[in-house]
Amino acid sequence: MRSVLCALAVTIILILSFNKLVYDDMPVANATIVLTEVNRHKQDVKSILMTDSNFSDLSFFDTMLKNNRILMLGEMMHNDGETFKAKARIIRYLHEHLDYDVVLYEAGQYDMWMMNAQMDTLMDKSQEKTIGGTGLFDFWWQNQENQPLLTYYKKTKSTDRPMILGGFDIQFSGSGLSNKRTKLLEDFLLKNGIDSTKYPLLKKNRNRLEYLTYEPFASKRLNANEKKQLLAELDELNRRIRSGVKDSEHLIYSRYLSDMKHNFDKSWRYKTGSMQSMHFRDSLMAENLTYQIDSLYAGKKIIVWCANIHSFSAPYNKDYRPLGTYLKRKYGAQAYSLDFTSYGRYDKTGRVVDRVGKLAVENVFHATKSPYFFLDLRQLPNNSMFKQRFSSVINQGIDEERKWHEFIDGIFYIDINKDPIYR
Structure with a gap:
């Protein structure tokens, strides 16, 4: 019995020690040196509120983006409410001071085209609060944090420099189009004299297009040959449309x-x-995005709104090449990847939870006691520790050690993040 109790006591001590080792605030290697370097190079940001018009704290962008044309604004998670606020303020600054007039989202290419067109002609003010649902994923518009930005977009539409919104994803994103997709497509085909009955599987499944993106549902509705036929019908209809006006x-x-x-x-x-799914999707998002950059918005400065991982400018692994690698290869230094990270987040009671592990550089960022700051990795000297391997949770909160300067150009740090307030 005594040996069992001793073993149990040892186990408990090991568990408590492990928890302390992993989760307590413990410095990374050479933390003092790293802290000194961060304090030397960081640009403090005093506010993330879009309504704060004193933009002196963002003036570092003037030099940093002097020769830039494409700015990728990432986010660690799609529910980082404080990041939404910061991105909105940055977008306002870039539009009003540095002539960035186009914002392209990681959202459906067609859906965002529809949203932009509706925003151009929207007269009913009661619809302003829901127009985001036409093109954006719900997590990007159904919250208080992003409403000021959507209002700002609409406000610019009546100026001599309206903001243009678009998307580059292959996915359906606008829940506001869910019940309208079929009619919109059929109206277009009818208007252009295209007989939809020549595409029987598409016609048969026209009211469940979004559901077909879920493989278990699709496999219940379509066998292997029917799946091939539906893809062939979409190809043939596409050729028919391209041969027209x-x-x-x-x-x-x-x-x-x-x-x-x-x-x-x-x-x-x-x-x-x-990884295979991510790679396939990112390669097609890159095709859509470069088409828009080079053709639709040639000569314009462009902001790209996406998740951090899609902005990475080096292959993530042998199976996955993110969107940012295509942009960096094609546009070089004209494309800048700015990603966001945090030390932890507030829960509903105001406690700090989800704190980073002991190896993450965000521990040092937290030690600066700065609520927000920016660190330009591109301009740091080659002997900087940030040009070496270091651990960060910048990818979806996962603690990874990489040469992060090969993946991103700059870090926007928000000390404590929190969930958006959903409407």
């Missing part, structure tokens, strides 16, 4: 059908969340 509406519907086909193909071929 080359106006903007034909172009977007052509790309819409192409995205739809690729979205189904991805969902049916790869496991959701797998």
